[in-house]
Amino acid sequence: MLVDYRAPTVRAPVSKTHVAPAPAENSLLAALPRKDFELLEAFLEPVKLTFGEVIYGPGEPIQHVYFPTDSLVSLLTLAEGHQALEVGLVGREGMLGIPLALGVSDSPVRALIQGTGMALRMTAAHFSNELQLNALLQREVYRYTYELMVQMTQTAACNRFHRVEARLARWLLMTRDRVRSNQIHLTQELLANMLGVRRVGVTKAACDLRQRNLISYNRGQIQILDPQGLEQAACQCYQIVKDMHEVARA
Amino acid sequence: MLVDYRAPTVRAPVSKTHVAPAPAENSLLAALPRKDFELLEAFLEPVKLTFGEVIYGPGEPIQHVYFPTDSLVSLLTLAEGHQALEVGLVGREGMLGIPLALGVSDSPVRALIQGTGMALRMTAAHFSNELQLNALLQREVYRYTYELMVQMTQTAACNRFHRVEARLARWLLMTRDRVRSNQIHLTQELLANMLGVRRVGVTKAACDLRQRNLISYNRGQIQILDPQGLEQAACQCYQIVKDMHEVARA
DNA sequence: CTATTAATGTGCGTCGGCGTACATACAGTA
DNA sequence: TACTGTATGTACGCCGACGCACATTAATAG
Numbered sequence: 001m002l003v004d005y006r007a008p009t010v011r012a013p014v015s016k017t018h019v020a021p022a023p024a025e026n027s028l029l030a031a032l033p034r035k036d037f038e039l040l041e042a043f044l045e046p047v048k049l050t051f052g053e054v055i056y057g058p059g060e061p062i063q064h065v066y067f068p069t070d071s072l073v074s075l076l077t078l079a080e081g082h083q084a085l086e087v088g089l090v091g092r093e094g095m096l097g098i099p100l101a102l103g104v105s106d107s108p109v110r111a112l113i114q115g116t117g118m119a120l121r122m123t124a125a126h127f128s129n130e131l132q133l134n135a136l137l138q139r140e141v142y143r144y145t146y147e148l149m150v151q152m153t154q155t156a157a158c159n160r161f162h163r164v165e166a167r168l169a170r171w172l173l174m175t176r177d178r179v180r181s182n183q184i185h186l187t188q189e190l191l192a193n194m195l196g197v198r199r200v201g202v203t204k205a206a207c208d209l210r211q212r213n214l215i216s217y218n219r220g221q222i223q224i225l226d227p228q229g230l231e232q233a234a235c236q237c238y239q240i241v242k243d244m245h246e247v248a249r250a
Numbered sequence: 251m252l253v254d255y256r257a258p259t260v261r262a263p264v265s266k267t268h269v270a271p272a273p274a275e276n277s278l279l280a281a282l283p284r285k286d287f288e289l290l291e292a293f294l295e296p297v298k299l300t301f302g303e304v305i306y307g308p309g310e311p312i313q314h315v316y317f318p319t320d321s322l323v324s325l326l327t328l329a330e331g332h333q334a335l336e337v338g339l340v341g342r343e344g345m346l347g348i349p350l351a352l353g354v355s356d357s358p359v360r361a362l363i364q365g366t367g368m369a370l371r372m373t374a375a376h377f378s379n380e381l382q383l384n385a386l387l388q389r390e391v392y393r394y395t396y397e398l399m400v401q402m403t404q405t406a407a408c409n410r411f412h413r414v415e416a417r418l419a420r421w422l423l424m425t426r427d428r429v430r431s432n433q434i435h436l437t438q439e440l441l442a443n444m445l446g447v448r449r450v451g452v453t454k455a456a457c458d459l460r461q462r463n464l465i466s467y468n469r470g471q472i473q474i475l476d477p478q479g480l481e482q483a484a485c486q487c488y489q490i491v492k493d494m495h496e497v498a499r500a
Numbered sequence: 501c502t503a504t505t506a507a508t509g510t511g512c513g514t515c516g517g518c519g520t521a522c523a524t525a526c527a528g529t530a
Numbered sequence: 531t532a533c534t535g536t537a538t539g540t541a542c543g544c545c546g547a548c549g550c551a552c553a554t555t556a557a558t559a560g
Contacts, residue, residue: 077403077404077406077407078407079404079407079408079410079411079412079485079486079487080411080412080485080486080487082407082411085406085407085410085411087402087403087406087407098399099396101392102392102393102395102396102399103389103392103393103396104393104396108396108399108400108403108494109403139353142351142352142353143352143353143354145352145395146349146352146353146354146358148399149348149352149358149398149399149402150358152337152399152402152403152406153327153337153358153359153402154327154329155406156327156335156337156402156405156406156409157327157328157329157332157335157337157446158329159406159409159410160329160335160409160410160446161329161330161332161335161446162329162330163516163517164516164517187536187537187538188537188538189536189537189538196407196410196411197517197518198517198518198519199537199538200517200518200519200520200538200539200540201516201517201518203537203538203539203540204517204539204540206538207538207539217538218526218537218538219525219526219527219536219537219538220536220537235329235330236329236330237329237330244358413546413547414546414547437506437507437508438507438508439506439507439508447547447548448547448548448549449507449508450508450509450510450547450548450549450550451546451547451548453507453508453509453510454509454510454547456508457508457509467508468507468508468556469506469507469508469555469556469557470506470507
């Protein structure tokens with residue numbers, strides 16, 4: 001698969017030679033001082049998360065927390081006689097298993113691997129323990145909890161008010177930011193489940209975005225052609241959450 | 251105003267004589283051992299919150315945290331060219347100012363007083379400080395943070411999938427649980443803002459519920475006549491969040 | 501008691517998304 | 531090469547909610 005490592009917003013041109021592939025880091029862990037990270041490292045185990053895998057089921061106990069490095073996970077809720085609905089999207093900027101940090105052992109949502117890739121994981125017991133001991137880890141985890149709440153809030157409003165096409169554009173952009181690639185592997189069927197609409201609704205929205213030369217796609221492979229144009233097509237919700245993220249990290 | 255102090259689920263009959271009016275407590279604080287509560291008490295100031303008052307604006311710093319006793323507060327988010335949308339409803343079972351517990355000083359949402367009543371409040375500085383010192387307070391605050399996330403999640407799905415009428419029924423029931431009264435003071439206009447629909451939409455839904463003898467209302471006074479029937483009319487979202495609350499407290 | 505304002509009720513055309521059914525196109529396998 | 535299953539595209543009637551305009555009915559003030 002062709003992978004485009006361009007950063008979401010290009011700042012400085014990077015030499016094409018001697019560039020080690022961007023280290024597959026997790027931002028949350030990366031924000032810790034080296035010393036603190038080394039303390040945790042003993043408990044962290046790299047695992048491959050594969051598309052389609054479900055790491056948490058709603059109401060089920062959380063066995064491990066995960067810090068995605070280049071994988072992508074979506075948080076889904078279910079509702080009375082309807083398909084799933086995505087309430088959060090987690091990539092390298094975050095983690096999975098927040099309830100543990102809040103003293104709860106079960107996940108309220110389903111966590112579905114959306115993009116195959118690696119993550120660092122830790123057992124629930126080790127995490128709870130380390131969190132007690134490590135104030136800086138606490139700081140990062142709680143800050144991300146806040147970010148997740150904001151993302152959920154904005155997503156709720158977005159799902160209520162905005163049209164499928166705008167929401168699709170937003171989803172693609174959010175995914176792009178997290179996997180750092182313009183290539184996204186996902187069928188319209190799955191996409192429909194994220195957005196809480198019919199597959200046909202996605203087809204129509206995608207057709208339209210394609211006609212405008214913003215994206216191209218083929219049987220589960222979606223390519224973002226014009227990120228800026230796509231931002232125009234998306235609702236402001238995209239920018240709002242993104243700005244929040246940057247402010248919160250400042 | 252007539253107030254009905256029946257508990258949402260009647261467990262044991264209570265003697266009608268010599269019953270002090272149910273102490274206006276906040277469940278979150280009430281869950282603390284007496285000793286811990288007494289330590290906090292010095293910093294808690296009772297305040298009256300009046301309908302229509304806004305205690306937090308989005309992006310504004312949180313000055314105080316609030317523990318409602320018999321007041322009711324709704325958390326609203328705003329979206330690109332639309333009215334507000336409620337993402338959370340907080341009464342005596344919770345608190346306002348969660349971001350502080352997550353290390354963030356600004357509120358992401360607007361907090362609007364929905365039901366006039368009392369709350370205990372504490373300055374942001376005192377709260378942050380006490381939270382550091384008091385592990386049991388932490389436990390309660392984080393548990394409630396979890397509950398709020400679940401509520402937000404369920405509300406998001408509900409707003410996406412369910413009809414206005416069912417959502418209205420749910421809102422009335424949630425409010426009833428929090429204010430412990432079948433009498434709710436709120437115009438359809440405001441209600442429309444909570445549910446993210448037009449005022450006319452609320453009128454139609456309310457008319458229908460009234461025809462079914464589930465509620466009655468008159469210029470801002472809504473009376474729940476048949477709570478059980480109303481539960482039938484509401485979506486399961488109501489029960490789901492309620493059950494979660496009870497499980498989490500077990 | 502009348503004027504004014506706030507709250508509620510009704511009607512109507514429009515639109516986005518739903519449910520369903522079916523048609524096409526592509527990929528992998530036999 | 532033909533077969534099969536998956537992914538995508540198109541069509542059609544329906545319905546809930548929207549936007550808007552306007553009518554009606556309390557409460558309040560002068």
